[in-house]
Amino acid sequence: xxxxxxxxxxxxxxxxxxxxxxxxxxxxxxxxxxxxxxxxxxxxxxxxxxxxxxxxxxxxxxxxxxxxxxxxxxxxxxxxxxxxxxxxxxxxxxxxxxxxxxxxxxxxxxxxxxxxxxxxxxxxxxxxxxxxxxxxxxxxxxxxxxxxxxxxxxxxxxxxxxxxxxxxxxxxxxxxxxxxxxxxxxxxxxxxxxxxxxxxxxxxxxxxxxxxxxxxxxxxxxxxxxxxxxxxxxxxxxxxxxxxxxxxxxxxxxxxxxxxxxxxxxxxxxxxxxxxxxxxxxxxxxxxxxxxxxxxxxxxxxxxxxxxxxxxxxxxxxxxxxxxxxxxxxxxxxxxxxxxxxxxxxxxxxxxxxxxxxxxxxxxxxxxxxxxxxxxxxxxxxxxxxxxxxxxxxxxxxxxxxxxxxxxxxxxxxxxxxxxxxxxxxxxxxxxxxxxxxxxxxxxxxxxxxxxxxxxxxxxxxxxxxxxxxxxx
Amino acid sequence: xxxxxxxxxxxxxxxxxxxxxxxxxxxxxxxxxxxxxxxxxxxxxxxxxxxxxxxxxxxxxxxxxxxxxxxxxxxxxxxxxxxxxxxxxxxxxxxxxxxxxxxxxxxxxxxxxxxxxxxxxxxxxxxxxxxxxxxxxxxxxxxxxxxxxxxxxxxxxxxxxxxxxxxxxxxxxxxxxxxxxxxxxxxxxxxxxxxxxxxxxxxxxxxxxxxxxxxxxxxxxxxxxxxxxxxxxxxxxxxxxxxxxxxxxxxxxxxxxxxxxxxxxxxxxxxxxxxxxx
Numbered sequence: 001x002x003x004x005x006x007x008x009x010x011x012x013x014x015x016x017x018x019x020x021x022x023x024x025x026x027x028x029x030x031x032x033x034x035x036x037x038x039x040x041x042x043x044x045x046x047x048x049x050x051x052x053x054x055x056x057x058x059x060x061x062x063x064x065x066x067x068x069x070x071x072x073x074x075x076x077x078x079x080x081x082x083x084x085x086x087x088x089x090x091x092x093x094x095x096x097x098x099x100x101x102x103x104x105x106x107x108x109x110x111x112x113x114x115x116x117x118x119x120x121x122x123x124x125x126x127x128x129x130x131x132x133x134x135x136x137x138x139x140x141x142x143x144x145x146x147x148x149x150x151x152x153x154x155x156x157x158x159x160x161x162x163x164x165x166x167x168x169x170x171x172x173x174x175x176x177x178x179x180x181x182x183x184x185x186x187x188x189x190x191x192x193x194x195x196x197x198x199x200x201x202x203x204x205x206x207x208x209x210x211x212x213x214x215x216x217x218x219x220x221x222x223x224x225x226x227x228x229x230x231x232x233x234x235x236x237x238x239x240x241x242x243x244x245x246x247x248x249x250x251x252x253x254x255x256x257x258x259x260x261x262x263x264x265x266x267x268x269x270x271x272x273x274x275x276x277x278x279x280x281x282x283x284x285x286x287x288x289x290x291x292x293x294x295x296x297x298x299x300x301x302x303x304x305x306x307x308x309x310x311x312x313x314x315x316x317x318x319x320x321x322x323x324x325x326x327x328x329x330x331x332x333x334x335x336x337x338x339x340x341x342x343x344x345x346x347x348x349x350x351x352x353x354x355x356x357x358x359x360x361x362x363x364x365x366x367x368x369x370x371x372x373x374x375x376x377x378x379x380x381x382x383x384x385x386x387x388x389x390x391x392x393x394x395x396x397x398x399x400x401x402x403x404x405x406x407x408x409x410x411x412x413x414x415x416x417x418x419x420x421x422x423x424x425x426x427x428x429x430x431x432x433x434x435x436x437x438x439x440x441x442x443x444x445x446x447x448x449x450x451x452x453x454x455x456x457x458x459x460x461x462x463x464x465x466x467x468x469x470x471x472x473x
Numbered sequence: 474x475x476x477x478x479x480x481x482x483x484x485x486x487x488x489x490x491x492x493x494x495x496x497x498x499x500x501x502x503x504x505x506x507x508x509x510x511x512x513x514x515x516x517x518x519x520x521x522x523x524x525x526x527x528x529x530x531x532x533x534x535x536x537x538x539x540x541x542x543x544x545x546x547x548x549x550x551x552x553x554x555x556x557x558x559x560x561x562x563x564x565x566x567x568x569x570x571x572x573x574x575x576x577x578x579x580x581x582x583x584x585x586x587x588x589x590x591x592x593x594x595x596x597x598x599x600x601x602x603x604x605x606x607x608x609x610x611x612x613x614x615x616x617x618x619x620x621x622x623x624x625x626x627x628x629x630x631x632x633x634x635x636x637x638x639x640x641x642x643x644x645x646x647x648x649x650x651x652x653x654x655x656x657x658x659x660x661x662x663x664x665x666x667x668x669x670x671x672x673x674x675x676x677x678x679x680x681x682x683x684x685x686x687x688x689x690x691x692x693x694x695x696x697x698x699x700x701x702x703x704x705x706x707x708x709x710x711x712x713x714x715x716x717x718x719x720x721x722x723x724x725x726x727x728x729x730x731x732x733x734x735x736x737x738x739x740x741x742x743x744x745x746x747x748x749x750x751x
Contacts, residue, residue, distance in 0.1 A: 320600070323602075328583075337574075346557055348587070453579055455610075460631070463575075
């Protein structure tokens with residue numbers, strides 16, 4: 001480590017001084033706020049003092065500042081040791097991966113022996129770890145996603161969360177096209193989600209067409225709205241673009257709220273037709289899914305079906321995005337993010353390039369919206385508010401703009417943390433905000449911040465983030 | 474066709490509010506030539522470039538490009554990207570504008586956007602990877618490889634453009650412009666910031682572009698080594714006006730040019746020369 005690091009005692013003294021100053025400031029601030037209390041409840045006005053409360057508040061500030069100060073002083077050393085321990089753990093794990101896997105296998109067998117009813121969960125866990133070791137993280141994720149309903153068939157709560165997570169992954173991937181690849185900051189993405197949901201609900205109710213007919217229509221409508229948004233914002237950049245997209249999102253929501261004859265206003269649209277398995281509904285009746293396939297009726301069948309529908313839609317989004325990145329249109333998006341003037345000088349039409357990004361991003365938002373409508377059976381403008389847009393954008397930024405894997409991880413982290421902190425109720429958003437701040441300090445460009453080149457001559461080298469532009473709209 | 478004008482400016486005027494940046498400028502650039510545009514700082518050279526490539530719309534006057542097949546284009550009426558797309562006028566920038574986060578190869582593939590876009594059936598065929606598109610992409614990579622080799626960047630093909638050294642970035646910008654198959658290549662100070670060896674290599678590169686491709690070159694340059702050695706014709710601007718035009722040797726000895734560069738009146742140069750001789 002660096003020789004310039006101060007001695008322990010001096011660092012401690014420094015931290016103590018720092019904490020003392022913070023304590024004095026806290027005392028000055030709190031003495032009137034917490035230390036004294038006027039009371040006129042019983043008899044004349046009296047001044048009460050609360051020394052214990054004051055002391056504990058100052059004590060918390062003092063201790064907190066002391067700890068932060070010490071950590072800050074030893075940040076370099078701390079980082080060094082953590083990195084060392086991490087690399088040793090990783091090294092050992094890679095070196096002894098087969099013995100470790102064997103041990104895991106033995107544990108799995110023991111677990112299945114003693115708790116035979118949970119065998120699918122154990123088997124899926126083992127398979128996922130094997131795939132992760134052999135084929136990498138992306139393959140393991142895919143495998144886990146495909147086998148998730150097998151592992152958690154008897155846990156509808158988990159299946160429900162997984163469906164929500166996949167919806168957010170899909171929305172994140174859709175927005176990633178606009179924000180991550182083309183570098184156009186869009187704060188109103190939820191508008192396309194809303195357009196998709198309402199298109200599905202209204203078409204399915206009015207014409208009685210099936211989910212699989214309405215789904216592409218919902219995507220088309222959303223894409224059309226994407227172009228509608230695209231035209232006025234073509235000349236805008238950065239902050240101005242963000243504000244107009246924000247306004248667009250609000251306009252769509254307010255129109256949905258007030259056009260009562262068409263959208264039923266704030267009451268929303270109920271009893272939206274459910275998705276069926278190629279025409280076979282998931283009902284308990286004789287022509288229901290269970291009866292046709294000789295199974296006992298179980299409401300989980302529908303949940304599992306919905307899970308696979310959204311998984312397929314999300315994978316379609318991913319596949320299309322990966323393909324598009326390697327096509328001229330995708331390269332033009334990324335070039336637009338890097339330098340719009342250079343893009344123009346090469347004869348690329350910036351209007352078309354931006355509009356295709358908006359339209360394709362919006363289309364996937366529309367697909368997700370149609371899915372949302374058929375899953376919920378009920379939609380209202382309340383589901384499509386600005387915080388929803390902000391959440392999707394947070395997922396994209398958190399994951400690392402442009403990175404498919406990063407966005408997927410971020411979507412899972414965000415949905416899972418929302419569920420984990422459910423019991424904290426109103427503090428949920430505080431915890432979420434704090435987590436965001438920590439992650440953005442730790443990794444300012446998101447969880448996965450490298451860029452994969454779309455073509456190579458000799459070897460594929462990942463591009464480190466300092467060269468990649470964030471896009472100014 | 475050689476010797477006929479590829480680019481002709483007629484009474485071009487560009488006004489920014491009260492500032493007259495280009496004042497009634499007319500000149501021609503001959504097909505197959507290297508034409509240099511020189512002048513002191515603020516003479517309006519880059520403004521001329523921005524008018525030719527459509528980044529500025531001139532206040533008045535006309536800019537015509539006559540292609541090899543005899544087709545004439547009025548550039549002052551076309552938006553910037555159409556000038557590059559239809560007329561095939563390519564340019565580089567005074568302060569380099571590469572796609573820094575993309576590899577050198579990707580930069581050259583972006584330059585072939587319009588060709589690849591057609592071959593990919595406007596993305597439809599490309600999405601499913603039809604053989605036609607795949608062979609088009611192989612050709613695009615071959616063209617990129619050709620220009621990477623020409624500019625000695627083949628070893629850095631898979632590195633991000635932003636990580637290349639300065640001289641390599643300048644060369645990559647030229648390679649990128651050449652990948653659009655230009656009829657007219659406009660280079661804005663290609664030798665700025667290059668060391669003498671690099672600027673010699675630039676001369677070789679520009680000569681080979683002149684001799685081996687259909688592209689004619691128009692360049693702005695301050696490096697007189699480059700200008701005098703490779704240009705066929707030099708046009709001198711000062712305060713938005715053409716003050717001299719001719720072969721490098723002629724321009725070098727023109728009193729008006731020397732006066733403009735020294736920032737004095739014309740007779741002051743005669744006086745100074747007389748004093749030196751005396």
